[in-house]
Amino acid sequence: xxxxxxxxxxxxxxxxxxxxxxxxxxxxxxxxxxxxxxxxxxxxxxxxxxxxxxxxxxxxxxxxxxxxxxxxxxxxxxxxxxxxxxxxxxxxxxxxxxxxxxxxxxxxxxxxxxxxxxxxxxxxxxxxxxxxxxxxxxxxxxxxxxxxxxxxxxxxxxxxxxxxxxxxxxxxxxxxxxxxxxxxx
Numbered sequence: 001x002x003x004x005x006x007x008x009x010x011x012x013x014x015x016x017x018x019x020x021x022x023x024x025x026x027x028x029x030x031x032x033x034x035x036x037x038x039x040x041x042x043x044x045x046x047x048x049x050x051x052x053x054x055x056x057x058x059x060x061x062x063x064x065x066x067x068x069x070x071x072x073x074x075x076x077x078x079x080x081x082x083x084x085x086x087x088x089x090x091x092x093x094x095x096x097x098x099x100x101x102x103x104x105x106x107x108x109x110x111x112x113x114x115x116x117x118x119x120x121x122x123x124x125x126x127x128x129x130x131x132x133x134x135x136x137x138x139x140x141x142x143x144x145x146x147x148x149x150x151x152x153x154x155x156x157x158x159x160x161x162x163x164x165x166x167x168x169x170x171x172x173x174x175x176x177x178x179x180x181x182x183x184x185x
Contacts, residue, residue: 007072009123009124012087013075014090014125015072016071017061017070017089018061020035021073022057022058023058026051026054036084036086037084038075038085039084039085041087043109044109046089046108047107048105049089060093068135071090072090072121073089075087076112087109087117088106088117088118090104091104092129095137099134100134100135100136100137101138101139102129102132102137114148118149119152119155126157138179139161140176142177144174159177160177161177161178
């Protein structure tokens with residue numbers, strides 16, 4: 001399994017999802033708020049984190065069928081007040097046909113976009129992902145019209161993957177970006 005420890009960044013705490021956390025998203029959000037020790041905005045969940053995706057996360061967590069599956073909830077911490085707010089999430093899953101690679105995805109609530117939170121979160125998640133034995137490459141897919149998402153990837157060292165994924169069944173209309181592990185000097 002991907003190392004699933006909380007990660008502290010400059011402004012965020014990235015909390016690994018438990019089955020109870022994932023399951024509470026479609027039920028009583030007060031349970032999720034308690035488990036995360038954070039306020040959950042009424043606009044939760046963020047774009048692209050729909051019921052089908054969440055059901056898949058719960059299934060993968062229950063089955064334990066994906067050795068690199070992990071989801072982190074992104075909590076914004078107000079340094080002055082100590083208030084904690086759930087603003088997004090991101091996670092990893094297996095990459096079909098490449099044991100040394102993972103797919104990463106992320107989403108941030110609209111009202112918290114364009115503030116650098118996703119860039120910051122990925123900057124800290126990438127070393128955690130590459131610390132997992134055997135992981136040499138991270139793939140991400142996004143839609144070409146999501147320019148901010150592409151910029152987040154580029155700021156974190158991702159480059160267009162080109163033909164690497166041709167014929168691999170990626171979602172129609174998406175583009176693929178890749179980041180390779182930096183070889184030790």
